[in-house]
Amino acid sequence: MINNIPLTPHRLFVGLLALSLLGAYITRNAQDHCHYYWLFMLFVLGLATVAPAYLDNRNDRKSLQPRLLHWAGCVFATVVIYAYHNAGRLYHEETGLLILLVLAMGAYTDGLKNGRRFTLLGVFLGLIAFSAAYVDAYLWPLTIAAGAAGAWSYFDGIALERRPGGETAVAQPGRNGTAGQSSNL
Numbered sequence: 001m002i003n004n005i006p007l008t009p010h011r012l013f014v015g016l017l018a019l020s021l022l023g024a025y026i027t028r029n030a031q032d033h034c035h036y037y038w039l040f041m042l043f044v045l046g047l048a049t050v051a052p053a054y055l056d057n058r059n060d061r062k063s064l065q066p067r068l069l070h071w072a073g074c075v076f077a078t079v080v081i082y083a084y085h086n087a088g089r090l091y092h093e094e095t096g097l098l099i100l101l102v103l104a105m106g107a108y109t110d111g112l113k114n115g116r117r118f119t120l121l122g123v124f125l126g127l128i129a130f131s132a133a134y135v136d137a138y139l140w141p142l143t144i145a146a147g148a149a150g151a152w153s154y155f156d157g158i159a160l161e162r163r164p165g166g167e168t169a170v171a172q173p174g175r176n177g178t179a180g181q182s183s184n185l
Contacts, residue, residue: 028132104125
């Protein structure tokens with residue numbers, strides 16, 4: 001069952017990279033509708049940062065407040081973008097790219113506070129936004145970059161496991177199997 005597979009920071013990071021690559025594909029092939037996918041990803045990323053911290057520290061809800069406020073700010077910025085879109089000031093393609101930029105900045109700044117994997121994910125999302133706006137053939141280079149980021153995450157996790165006395169994802173699993181320390185994301 002799924003309870004036997006722990007949700008490590010590496011697995012979460014690779015899953016979010018895969019969803020980001022899917023978004024790059026959707027942005028490339030369905031520019032008129034990609035803003036819906038990036039709106040969905042905003043909630044997925046917010047949940048991916050808040051849920052492990054909540055499940056590991058169910059009694060300490062005050063520590064979740066900064067993360068919740070951070071992602072609520074991203075949702076507010078997205079609502080403003082949609083207000084411009086509905087008023088006719090933004091086209092569909094521009095709306096998708098702006099939401100992607102909000103998502104990239106949200107992941108990057110969340111990563112600065114809570115873990116370098118989300119910082120790298122924010123940079124990757126920023127590369128998707130830049131590539132979608134200025135580069136014609138960008139899916140293969142982004143796939144290679146995602147593979148390199150996934151390999152880095154894997155070897156970074158191994159380096160943490162081998163570090164003597166360091167906190168590791170294997171040594172301290174949380175109650176839900178989320179690697180115990182959400183800051184390792």
